Amino acid sequence: MMNKIILVFVLYLVPSFGFSQKIHKKDLLTIEKSVYKKALKNYDINAAKNAVYRILELEGEQSTYLDTLAYIYFKQQNYMSCLQVSNKILKQKEKKDILEFKAVSLEKLNDLKSAIDVYEKIYAINNDVVSAYKLAQLQQQIKRSAEAFTTLKSAENLKFPEELTITFPTTKKGQIQNVPFKAAFYNLLALTAYDLHNYKIALKYYDEALKVYPDFFVAKQNRQVVKMLQDKLKDKNKKN
Numbered sequence: 115m116m117n118k119i120i121l122v123f124v125l126y127l128v129p130s131f132g133f134s135q136k137i138h139k140k141d142l143l144t145i146e147k148s149v150y151k152k153a154l155k156n157y158d159i160n161a162a163k164n165a166v167y168r169i170l171e172l173e174g175e176q177s178t179y180l181d182t183l184a185y186i187y188f189k190q191q192n193y194m195s196c197l198q199v200s201n202k203i204l205k206q207k208e209k210k211d212i213l214e215f216k217a218v219s220l221e222k223l224n225d226l227k228s229a230i231d232v233y234e235k236i237y238a239i240n241n242d243v244v245s246a247y248k249l250a251q252l253q254q255q256i257k258r259s260a261e262a263f264t265t266l267k268s269a270e271n272l273k274f275p276e277e278l279t280i281t282f283p284t285t286k287k288g289q290i291q292n293v294p295f296k297a298a299f300y301n302l303l304a305l306t307a308y309d310l311h312n313y314k315i316a317l318k319y320y321d322e323a324l325k326v327y328p329d330f331f332v333a334k335q336n337r338q339v340v341k342m343l344q345d346k347l348k349d350k351n352k353k354n
Contacts, residue, residue, distance in 0.1 A: 143172050159186060175202060184215050193219040210239055217248075226256050243269045244278070247299055250306065259309035266303045274299070282332045297327035304336065313344040 146168045153161035163186045169179045180203055187196035197219040203212045213236050220229035230252050237245040246269030253262035279292040293301075304319035320337035323330055 188215045193222040243272045259306045263306040284331045294327050297323045297330050301333045313340050316340045
């Protein structure tokens with residue numbers, strides 16, 4: 115009889131213990147999420163990151179906080195860790211913001227060919243001039259100028275952001291100027307045309323860049339070089 119009473123008591127305890135475990139885990143999550151929010155309010159990124167890791171331990175890597183971890187690493191410019199976390203997320207689902215984290219991380223880690231592959235996906239999703247510009251920049255950087263020219267031409271008639279500017283050097287060493295994005299876009303288009311030895315098209319787009327921003331120092335310098343080469347080529351053809 116005593117054995118039966120003990121058995122019933124034990125069976126009663128087992129589900130109660132399991133229930134208390136579930137409550138404990140829920141409470142831990144509440145605490146860690148509170149710690150995360152407070153750390154952000156205090157601009158303590160490392161404390162926030164540590165809280166995220168503890169949340170992931172409790173929720174698993176299906177947790178939306180994995181995206182948060184990628185964001186934190188990106189803001190800390192820890193591109194190797196950001197890349198690793200981004201790859202985990204993208205295996206589960208393709209997300210535009212995570213693709214952008216991955217692309218920038220690859221670029222910063224100097225894996226430009228892999229970065230181009232990701233930027234191609236981003237451009238296909240966004241279909242905007244900023245994505246096209248970034249993709250073409252990298253294509254031109256590794257001497258894939260024909261691809262860069264094609265990329266830019268495909269975006270030429272898309273809407274340009276009016277407020278966006280890109281920094282370029284000026285005549286004075288160490289100083290920069292903020293150039294309207296549209297002028298920078300035409301400057302890059304001209305540069306890719308120059309790489310392809312199409313000086314006429316290069317001059318056309320340098321002129322377009324200078325119409326947008328007449329004080330664009332780099333475009334002025336580039337245009338002078340191309341014009342000089344074009345004139346030399348004309349003189350050579352006349353002599354022949």
